[in-house]
Amino acid sequence: MTRGGRQKDRETSERRCIVTGETQPKEGLVRFVVGPDNEVVPDILEKLPGRGMWVTADRDALDKAGKGQFSRAAKAPVTVPDGLADEVERQLARHVTDLIALARKSGRAVAGFEKVKAALDAGGVRVLLQASDGSERGKQKLWTPTGARWFGCLTSDELGLAFGRQSVIHGALSAGGLSDRVVEEAAKLRGLREKHGDNAVAGKD
Missing domain, CATH: 3.30.1230.10 (YlxR-like)
Incomplete structure (x- = not known):
């Protein structure tokens, strides 16, 4: 270039x-x-x-x-x-869940503690997702791989929407595909939610 x-x-x-x-x-x-x-x-x-x-x-x-x-x-x-920030937050949350849903349909996303743990053990996880309202004890049993990102800015209901379930606490996206876009959009959502009770909203590179 x-x-x-x-x-x-x-x-x-x-x-x-x-x-x-x-x-x-x-x-x-x-x-x-x-x-x-x-x-x-x-x-x-x-x-x-x-x-x-x-x-x-x-x-x-x-x-x-x-x-x-x-x-x-x-x-x-x-x-x-009025409520512009709330509307931006709502739209971003929906956009993130839509992207995760697309990743799931392409076979690059899994949900549930055991499936996420297996994916982490196998390697190749780009994004670790943990519901903001999930059990801290349960979430601490999963680790974030080097070079991956973790996010806790979605609720269990929102993650459930992304995975086609009533609720989801743990999810993971493999590298490639839409994962980088999820990282970008979830980081924006984190910025809007981190001062509203979501303390564990983003992780490390």
Whole structure:
């Protein structure tokens, strides 16, 4: 790849947060656009038309963005809907569960303590998922492999939705496929939930 190509990739993968003013990889940011009615709309899938406004995936940053930063970034008065951070959290949670469901359908995800333990023992686990409302004693019996990530930002009901069950406490995704996308989106969800009682919401590389 040419030097110009590397520079272009770097520029397209980074965005500037309208709140902090910092330029960072867009994987840690949430995109927003202004709709036809001049209302700020979250663009979780990053596909909506219009000039994007990027905010760090954090409740404090989103709250500050709603206090004038969106209007400044849009260079026009905009309407910020009530409960915007809650709506972003809801959409992100659904997006993460949808991605896990796709990984399950492709044969790259397992659920249940014994199946997850077997997958860990066999190697190749990229993501370890543990329900935020699950038993701490049970969760501590599983270990996170080197180079993998663990997340506890989904509830047992949300993990159950991803795996087509009523509830799930333990889940794991193998490397490849959608696993990296799950890591990126779950990290954003962690940023919105870690101050709302979910202390064990993300793990290590």
